[in-house]
Amino acid sequence: MRRVFMLGVLAAAGVLSLTVGAYQQPDAPKVVEVEKLKDNLFVMKGGGGNSAVFITADGVTVVDTKLPGWGQPLLDKIKTVTSKPVTRIINTHTHFDHVSGNVEFPATVEVIVQENTKALMDQMNPVYGIQTGPQPNLFKQNGGKGMPKRTFKDKMTLGKGADQIDLYYFGAAHTGGDAYVVFPSLRVMHVGDTMPTRDVPIMDKNNGGSAVAFSATLAKAAAVGGVDTLINGHNPTTTTPADLKLYSEFIADFVKFAQDAKKAGKSVDDVVAGWKVPAKYTGYATPNPARVKADAQVAFDETK
Numbered sequence: 001m002r003r004v005f006m007l008g009v010l011a012a013a014g015v016l017s018l019t020v021g022a023y024q025q026p027d028a029p030k031v032v033e034v035e036k037l038k039d040n041l042f043v044m045k046g047g048g049g050n051s052a053v054f055i056t057a058d059g060v061t062v063v064d065t066k067l068p069g070w071g072q073p074l075l076d077k078i079k080t081v082t083s084k085p086v087t088r089i090i091n092t093h094t095h096f097d098h099v100s101g102n103v104e105f106p107a108t109v110e111v112i113v114q115e116n117t118k119a120l121m122d123q124m125n126p127v128y129g130i131q132t133g134p135q136p137n138l139f140k141q142n143g144g145k146g147m148p149k150r151t152f153k154d155k156m157t158l159g160k161g162a163d164q165i166d167l168y169y170f171g172a173a174h175t176g177g178d179a180y181v182v183f184p185s186l187r188v189m190h191v192g193d194t195m196p197t198r199d200v201p202i203m204d205k206n207n208g209g210s211a212v213a214f215s216a217t218l219a220k221a222a223a224v225g226g227v228d229t230l231i232n233g234h235n236p237t238t239t240t241p242a243d244l245k246l247y248s249e250f251i252a253d254f255v256k257f258a259q260d261a262k263k264a265g266k267s268v269d270d271v272v273a274g275w276k277v278p279a280k281y282t283g284y285a286t287p288n289p290a291r292v293k294a295d296a297q298v299a300f301d302e303t304k
């Protein structure tokens with residue numbers, strides 16, 4: 001049972017983080033790579049989504065905790081950059097490659113998420129287009145450990161001055177609870193998987209995600225002031241608010257293409273056959289047909 005579960009998780013992780021690089025074998029060493037963005041802000045990569053590690057006067061805030069089994073390697077790597085304890089986890093959204101490590105942190109660590117994400121973490125619904133059937137719930141398996149006890153709806157500010165963190169929710173996109181995490185003193189924002197890479201994103205309708213709302217949500221995030229640098233859910237390098245704005249146009253173009261196809265009586269397979277990344281989106285990946293098909297289906301379902 002456990003073996004089947006792990007293989008399923010790893011297979012799904014491979015799809016979720018296509019551009020992250022090597023497919024993780026079960027026995028492969030869990031190597032967390034560190035990129036120093038600022039003196040007190042690090043991006044820790046590998047084993048699922050990119051984690052942000054923000055060191056404040058009182059302790060360390062971690063944004064996203066990776067795949068099952070990667071919480072402890074992440075904690076170990078954090079110890080190489082600071083002797084302060086981790087006091088807070090913020091999860092950008094419910095997906096297992098961003099939340100699973102929560103259960104490996106001390107139970108005293110405060111977990112904060114957008115309120116819809118808390119409900120989704122209770123459910124751990126299969127990721128649309130990637131997983132089918134009931135999914136294991138690590139939080140329930142661990143007696144509720146790692147679940148958020150604090151939530152926000154549209155905006156929350158934590159700390160002040162150099163330690164300030166602003167959390168925003170702008171509506172459905174990748175899921176129905178995507179948080180944007182801003183470190184205003186450093187002019188950096190973690191955008192989670194609302195812009196995972198320069199590629200067609202997952203539009204996870206099983207977890208509140210939306211094709212039709214996606215672009216407008218991104219545009220609001222791109223318009224948050226005082227930000228120069230973005231940490232993306234899976235991109236190996238940082239991007240900028242201008243990149244996010246362009247990405248919002250990319251999503252709008254794709255969704256319009258799918259909606260126009262539906263209105264013309266075409267099928268999702270016609271969208272897969274006909275969609276090409278427009279030339280203005282330089283450096284974008286060649287889309288995975290299965291991902292295009294899943295997203296086109298979400299757009300079709302939302303279009304009357």
Ligand SMILES: [Zn+2]
Pocket residue numbers: 093095098174193
């Ligand atoms: Zn995700």
